[in-house]
Amino acid sequence: MPIQRIGLVVHQGRAAAREAALTVHRWSDARGIACTDIDVWAKDHSRRGGREEAEAAGNPDLVVTLGGDGTFLRGARIAVKSGASVLGVDLGKVGFLTEVPAGDVTAALDAVHEGRAVVEERMTLTMRASHPLETPRGMEDLLLYGRGPALPAPHVRPETTEDEGWGVALDVNALNDVVLEKLARDRQVSVGVYMAGRLLASYSADALAVATPTGSTAYSFAAGGPVLSPHMDAVVFTPIAPHMTFNRSIVAAPDEPVALRVLPHSGQAAVSIDGQLRGVLDPGDWIGVFRAPDRVRLIRLHPTDFYGRLRGRFHLTDAPATAQDGPSAPFFRPDTPIPPDLAGMRLPPPAAAR
Ligand SMILES: NC(=O)c1ccc[n+]([C@@H]2O[C@H](COP(=O)([O-])OP(=O)(O)OC[C@H]3O[C@@H](n4cnc5c(N)ncnc54)[C@H](O)[C@@H]3O)[C@@H](O)[C@H]2O)c1
Numbered sequence: 280m281p282i283q284r285i286g287l288v289v290h291q292g293r294a295a296a297r298e299a300a301l302t303v304h305r306w307s308d309a310r311g312i313a314c315t316d317i318d319v320w321a322k323d324h325s326r327r328g329g330r331e332e333a334e335a336a337g338n339p340d341l342v343v344t345l346g347g348d349g350t351f352l353r354g355a356r357i358a359v360k361s362g363a364s365v366l367g368v369d370l371g372k373v374g375f376l377t378e379v380p381a382g383d384v385t386a387a388l389d390a391v392h393e394g395r396a397v398v399e400e401r402m403t404l405t406m407r408a409s410h411p412l413e414t415p416r417g418m419e420d421l422l423l424y425g426r427g428p429a430l431p432a433p434h435v436r437p438e439t440t441e442d443e444g445w446g447v448a449l450d451v452n453a454l455n456d457v458v459l460e461k462l463a464r465d466r467q468v469s470v471g472v473y474m475a476g477r478l479l480a481s482y483s484a485d486a487l488a489v490a491t492p493t494g495s496t497a498y499s500f501a502a503g504g505p506v507l508s509p510h511m512d513a514v515v516f517t518p519i520a521p522h523m524t525f526n527r528s529i530v531a532a533p534d535e536p537v538a539l540r541v542l543p544h545s546g547q548a549a550v551s552i553d554g555q556l557r558g559v560l561d562p563g564d565w566i567g568v569f570r571a572p573d574r575v576r577l578i579r580l581h582p583t584d585f586y587g588r589l590r591g592r593f594h595l596t597d598a599p600a601t602a603q604d605g606p607s608a609p610f611f612r613p614d615t616p617i618p619p620d621l622a623g624m625r626l627p628p629p630a631a632a633r
């Protein structure tokens with residue numbers, strides 16, 4: 280479908296991103312397409328939730344992000360609330376989530392506008408909590424370390440059933456992860472962890488991460504968690520520096536919620552959603568994390584080459600003992616037609632089409 284309105288989220292600290300923004304504006308001006316800059320850290324307003332940010336930008340149907348993964352996550356947070364698709368242009372350090380090289384911006388916009396791009400949907404997580412999240416006064420100042428003001432606490436969704444014991448439903452979507460982490464450097468969090476409503480164990484740790492398959496390559500990965508294909512739905516629980524023998528990740532089914540209850544003698548716990556602090560929990564508080572009905576719509580110009588990206592972006596190196604064999608072929612995909620028993624499998628196109 281032709282693009283109606285673009286919302287532009289730019290890494291303002293990077294000249295190449297500001298330059299690419301001019302290219303996007305020129306492209307949209309030439310076609311009479313509205314293009315609104317969404318400056319999440321603008322000086323003239325405090326930070327807004329994704330829904331308000333989308334409304335203020337006229338509810339774009341395409342959000343273009345120019346920056347790294349952080350910029351992409353800022354754009355995705357807005358897009359998921361207006362049903363927009365997100366096109367991530369890679370102008371960052373890692374660029375795991377971003378798709379398009381900076382030099383291909385206009386070609387990518389043409390492809391989207393002319394219906395040649397594909398949309399890939401990614402699972403997100405949402406939450407309930409024992410009460411609406413809040414950040415203590417004064418913390419805002421601590422957070423101003425160059426990343427701009429903090430986001431407001433999440434809004435409460437109307438489907439809240441607080442009085443019945445199920446807590447308040449929070450209007451959040453995490454594309455990567457919801458992380459409960461120690462607030463004070465010298466006080467671990469102690470948390471009862473429930474998988475699908477059943478106690479798994481009580482943890483004492485630096486942090487506990489609940490990640491999506493997309494987020495499995497972010498914080499959860501850094502803590503030794505498994506890599507999950509982003510084409511699947513699942514809920515990944517990974518403890519970070521747990522002071523106990525059982526330190527493994529658990530990959531739960533998408534309909535198995537994870538509840539984290541802060542124990543009475545725990546330190547306070549910060550709740551981060553996609554890396555952004557959104558509230559602080561006291562002992563006795565709890566959060567539940569589960570698959571959200573909303574999905575992030577990622578624009579893809581080519582079918583996602585997730586494992587190629589994993590090898591490339593993470594600079595995977597081959598075992599030294601294999602050096603004598605020379606580099607392995609980059610694909611296992613004969614050029615002859617796919618046999619019937621492999622029909623429907625996700626495989627790369629034949630060499631001529633790559
Ligand atoms: N020790 C860690 O690795 C650590 C600590 C805190 C937060 N994080 C992650 O940072 C994310 C927020 O990203 P940011 O860029 O705003 O903060 P950031 O700049 O602190 O990001 C940390 C790194 O993670 C990369 N990254 C982000 N999402 C990714 C993904 N889905 N797959 C692979 N790499 C990814 C970023 O490019 C960056 O290099 C959070 O969702 C959390 O998962 C990681």
Ligand SMILES: Nc1ncnc2c1ncn2[C@@H]1O[C@H](COP(=O)(O)OP(=O)(O)OP(=O)(O)O)[C@@H](O)[C@H]1O
Binds near residue numbers: 318350351426
């Ligand atoms: N919209 C913006 N306005 C002002 N400064 C920004 C903006 N976006 C990013 N920055 C600056 O860039 C820094 C890095 O931001 P962030 O880590 O989110 O970038 P990123 O998109 O993930 O790119 P990278 O992959 O290079 O980290 C921030 O601390 C901030 O100083």
